[in-house]
Amino acid sequence: MKKKLLSAVLAAVMILSVTACGKGKTAKIEGMKDGKFIQTRHITVELYDRNVDGGTEAGNNAWTKWVQQQMLDKYNIDVQYKTVARWTEKDDINNLLAAQTAPDICYTYDYPTIQTYAEMGGVHDLAPYLEKYKSLMPNMFAWLGDSLIYQDQDPATKTLWAIEGKRNETCRINTFVRKDWLDKLGLKEPTTVDEFESMLVAFRDNASTLLGADASKMVPFSISFDVGWRAANLIESFMDPAITDKELYVRGFDDRKFTQNGTKEAVKILNKWYNDGLIWKDFALYSEGDSTEDDMIKAGFVGAFMHNYDYPFRNAKDSINATLAAQYGKDAKFVAVNCFKDKNGKYTKYRYSEGGDRKVFFPKTNKEVEASLMYLEFMSDPATVEYLQIGDEGVIHHVDAATGAIVIDKPDDAHHDWFQNSGKNIDMTINCNGLRLKDANLTTLSLAYSYSDVDPADVKQAIEAAMLDARAPKTPTVGDIAAETQGTDLKGKRDQGFDKAVTASVADFDSVWDAAMKEYLNAGGQAIIDERTAAWEAAYGKETMLK
Amino acid sequence: MAKREKGKYAAPKRKFDKVYFKRYWQLYAFLVLPLLYLLIFKYFPMQYIIVAFKEFKLNMSVWKMPWAYYKTGPVLQTDALKYFKTAFGNVDFRRALVNTVRLNLLDLIAGFPAPIIFALILNELRFKKFKKVVQTIAYMPHFLSWVIIASLCTQLLATEDGFVNAIIAACGGNKINFLGNPVNWIITYVGAGVWQSFGWGSIIYLASIAGINTELYEAASVDGAGRFKKMWHITLPGIKPTIVVLLIMNLGYIMGGGFERPYAMKNNLVTEVANVISTFVYKVGLQDLKISLTTAVGLFQSVVGLFFLLTANAISRKLGERGIW
Numbered sequence: 001m002k003k004k005l006l007s008a009v010l011a012a013v014m015i016l017s018v019t020a021c022g023k024g025k026t027a028k029i030e031g032m033k034d035g036k037f038i039q040t041r042h043i044t045v046e047l048y049d050r051n052v053d054g055g056t057e058a059g060n061n062a063w064t065k066w067v068q069q070q071m072l073d074k075y076n077i078d079v080q081y082k083t084v085a086r087w088t089e090k091d092d093i094n095n096l097l098a099a100q101t102a103p104d105i106c107y108t109y110d111y112p113t114i115q116t117y118a119e120m121g122g123v124h125d126l127a128p129y130l131e132k133y134k135s136l137m138p139n140m141f142a143w144l145g146d147s148l149i150y151q152d153q154d155p156a157t158k159t160l161w162a163i164e165g166k167r168n169e170t171c172r173i174n175t176f177v178r179k180d181w182l183d184k185l186g187l188k189e190p191t192t193v194d195e196f197e198s199m200l201v202a203f204r205d206n207a208s209t210l211l212g213a214d215a216s217k218m219v220p221f222s223i224s225f226d227v228g229w230r231a232a233n234l235i236e237s238f239m240d241p242a243i244t245d246k247e248l249y250v251r252g253f254d255d256r257k258f259t260q261n262g263t264k265e266a267v268k269i270l271n272k273w274y275n276d277g278l279i280w281k282d283f284a285l286y287s288e289g290d291s292t293e294d295d296m297i298k299a300g301f302v303g304a305f306m307h308n309y310d311y312p313f314r315n316a317k318d319s320i321n322a323t324l325a326a327q328y329g330k331d332a333k334f335v336a337v338n339c340f341k342d343k344n345g346k347y348t349k350y351r352y353s354e355g356g357d358r359k360v361f362f363p364k365t366n367k368e369v370e371a372s373l374m375y376l377e378f379m380s381d382p383a384t385v386e387y388l389q390i391g392d393e394g395v396i397h398h399v400d401a402a403t404g405a406i407v408i409d410k411p412d413d414a415h416h417d418w419f420q421n422s423g424k425n426i427d428m429t430i431n432c433n434g435l436r437l438k439d440a441n442l443t444t445l446s447l448a449y450s451y452s453d454v455d456p457a458d459v460k461q462a463i464e465a466a467m468l469d470a471r472a473p474k475t476p477t478v479g480d481i482a483a484e485t486q487g488t489d490l491k492g493k494r495d496q497g498f499d500k501a502v503t504a505s506v507a508d509f510d511s512v513w514d515a516a517m518k519e520y521l522n523a524g525g526q527a528i529i530d531e532r533t534a535a536w537e538a539a540y541g542k543e544t545m546l547k
Numbered sequence: 548m549a550k551r552e553k554g555k556y557a558a559p560k561r562k563f564d565k566v567y568f569k570r571y572w573q574l575y576a577f578l579v580l581p582l583l584y585l586l587i588f589k590y591f592p593m594q595y596i597i598v599a600f601k602e603f604k605l606n607m608s609v610w611k612m613p614w615a616y617y618k619t620g621p622v623l624q625t626d627a628l629k630y631f632k633t634a635f636g637n638v639d640f641r642r643a644l645v646n647t648v649r650l651n652l653l654d655l656i657a658g659f660p661a662p663i664i665f666a667l668i669l670n671e672l673r674f675k676k677f678k679k680v681v682q683t684i685a686y687m688p689h690f691l692s693w694v695i696i697a698s699l700c701t702q703l704l705a706t707e708d709g710f711v712n713a714i715i716a717a718c719g720g721n722k723i724n725f726l727g728n729p730v731n732w733i734i735t736y737v738g739a740g741v742w743q744s745f746g747w748g749s750i751i752y753l754a755s756i757a758g759i760n761t762e763l764y765e766a767a768s769v770d771g772a773g774r775f776k777k778m779w780h781i782t783l784p785g786i787k788p789t790i791v792v793l794l795i796m797n798l799g800y801i802m803g804g805g806f807e808r809p810y811a812m813k814n815n816l817v818t819e820v821a822n823v824i825s826t827f828v829y830k831v832g833l834q835d836l837k838i839s840l841t842t843a844v845g846l847f848q849s850v851v852g853l854f855f856l857l858t859a860n861a862i863s864r865k866l867g868e869r870g871i872w
Contacts, residue, residue, distance in 0.1 A: 090834070091833075091834050094833060094834050094836060095833060095834075097836075098833055098836065098838075100605075113836075116835070116836045117605065117836070120603065120604050120605040120606070120836070121604055121605050121606035121607070122605035122606065216708075217708060219707075225814075225815050280707065281705075281706045281707040282701075282705045282706055282707045282708075282709075282727075284727060284814055284815045284816045285701055285705060285726055285727065285814045285816075286701070286814075287814070287815075364605065364606060485835075487835075488637060488639050488830075488831055488835065488837075489639065489830050489831065489835065492815075492818070492830065495815055496815045496816075496818050499815040499816055500815075500816060503727060503816060519638075522638070523638075523639070
């Protein structure tokens, strides 16, 4: 009897232990013990280089050293950074990929680049790895969620070439005007496009009052070659506010709204302004990353512009507003205004959706996929992100006594190596764009305080202006669109089209615009529209709105 | 047409001379390095020309890549010439082709005589010091990269705050859109090219002028020839072989040309006239990764370039001049 009982107990224990083994069995990476590699692994990681005035060496500073030390201590992974110029990142990473010398972990804003390489067999399919190691990456799955991680997965083949990053701030573009100029001329902040235009005219006609000896340098409204971005508030106000998700998606393969209905009317206004001498004459001569326009704005020759919602506040003492204040007194600054109404009288504009930011991918030259995934996991850890964004108290942030908000400062000379080459180290927080503190409430509170040397009230106003009537485009899951990799220089043609249309004579505007649009569509734009339409209809049928 | 006299221009043919070689083999050994260079960097890569006829894949060796095909649904139809057909069907390529020829031809017309004229003028200068100073100043632009010249052009010629337009405006003239108007842009482009290279290009002519027998000038002076007569009848014929050789070499470049200059100088308003084959290859091939397409374009470009070179060489031989080989 005893024996029987004993054997029964033993058997039960065995079965239990076996099932326990089965249940408790977590994914394991070969060569890893207690979450740490036994032998040091080596990975290279892409990092944008913004070549900031007064900054530090992008790939070698206190921040990169901190990450390298952490990765070594935590995982026994040796991280080396490979820097790529921020404003030509797509071109540069392309060159590296073509030469088979790209870093192990790459990121880019441009999905078709990844897709092109993937089709040639140059990119790792991440789906099987993620399935295998999901349990080892709790932070990444918690932060991005399945919806972002698998957003680019092909519904048919189940391949996943890239993991989308997430935006924690979704403000996009604001219109800025020189507040002190308005005051000087006794004007109110414009609230309609007509008021905006008369403001520009007033700037132009009062150049000597506003600029004195420099009157000839007056630029009432400045844009760059990238008109679709730098006139976005105006362009988007001309789109149909009742636009369907389907149309927005089908014609929205680039976020400059070139092919959207209504854009032509908006550009026609720009064309009129250009010919009236309200827009910077030479905007089309300078290309990506050129600082000529920034220098003009900082020198105080520009009356209004549209750009990233926080553009005048970026870069602390070198920010536009801080530079202006240093030269012309603290009243001299840009403030955000809303003046472009859609046909229903709302200030409709498009903000970012959470997805659609940078996409992380591993080229096939990456022989350390597991170690690279651990890097992503580390970068998704809230503690890592918080440290990279706000660092040590007293070094690059202090706590506002009145509100308790975190205020980000520029480091003093002794701590210059802790200078953040990108705002909140966004270039390092590879899958997070925007302030993300461990405490969500503190994050919201601190947003307006995350720019040093400018007035938090101005930042707060800019955030509110950018969010007023703003909508986020929704991303359908329809898989890769092959045509998106087949066009010839579509982005170039889009910008050339915008630029030529703006600079055309008023009489020629229609023909110039139509010719540019035709050229763009023929170069592959139409093929994308057609394929996107088909892909949408295959996935959603007659439905035109997403839930 | 007179037959070429044997041995007059070409080196006389000799049998392999053992003694000669034994004595001078070190000199021949010097040739090994440049030959290796040619072999490794010019001949060895030629095998990849085959990419023009194949579908480029990153994860395969060139030999295993499939021949170019059209894909209609699941059906693959092999056509090795697909990328040549695509190229000629592409409006950007056709424009780049026309622009390459047009810009190079204008460069040749404006840029080829400039150093010759400059050399002739320099040769007539009496003050040696002044001549040296002028020469040095004229060489300088050659050492500037095109990126710098392009930004100089923008600084000087921009409409809003360019130096030249500021002067024009101050004199009461109408501002000229040097860089935004296609025709003006071409003129600026060609002008910048002449400015950059005429000084440097004149060196070879000056050297060749220095080689002319001075007795000829003296004899002409005795016969009562003036400066222009001497220039026309002695100097120019004296440097004619040099001119012809350089012309042939330049004709060989008519389909080629650098990348830096058009890339640095172009802007969004003039791409239609500014995009050349090299910038097209960079934009479409490297940046949009259409490797096969641009290899096809490159191959086409080389073949046409070779054709020009051979033709020019043949013509020059027929005219009784020495070719480049």
